[in-house]
Amino acid sequence: MTKIGGQDPCPCLSGEQYASCCGRFHLGGAEAATAEQLMRSRYSAFVVLDRDYLLRTWHPGTAPRNLELDPDMRWRRLDIVATAGGGPFDTEGTVEFRAHYRQMAERGVLHEVSRFVRTSGRWLYVDGDIRG
Numbered sequence: 001m002t003k004i005g006g007q008d009p010c011p012c013l014s015g016e017q018y019a020s021c022c023g024r025f026h027l028g029g030a031e032a033a034t035a036e037q038l039m040r041s042r043y044s045a046f047v048v049l050d051r052d053y054l055l056r057t058w059h060p061g062t063a064p065r066n067l068e069l070d071p072d073m074r075w076r077r078l079d080i081v082a083t084a085g086g087g088p089f090d091t092e093g094t095v096e097f098r099a100h101y102r103q104m105a106e107r108g109v110l111h112e113v114s115r116f117v118r119t120s121g122r123w124l125y126v127d128g129d130i131r132g
Helices: 022-026 035-048 051-056
Strands: 073-085 092-103 106-119 122-131
Touching: 022 035, 035 051, 035 073, 035 092, 035 106, 035 122
Parallel strands: none
Antiparallel strands: 073 092, 092 106, 106 122
8 A cells, every 4th residue: 555644634625634534434433324425435545546445335336356556557537527326315416527637747637426335324336437
């Protein structure tokens, strides 16, 4: 895992410190209350290379058997474009986002509409549609 200190700004760009934002989800001290919170925490997990958290928050029906994270992929910025559902009282939701990255000398943007479901009180990532 890439090290981020608890007092450092959270990679999801919420404006909060990592420990009180996504770090508490990564460490298992709390569960995301909304689909957007889960999306932000999963983005931060990609930043810090937290493979276990990503697999733990992936719906078992769509999760890969193995997940290899590329340490050369540098996630730089997360922009939430839109959300639908995914609130504390919903059972389904979508989050559209743009995640900006750098890999070697290349820059790019992952634009996705992600689907989430809440099962037994926990939000899980199901899958996503990549937008061009």
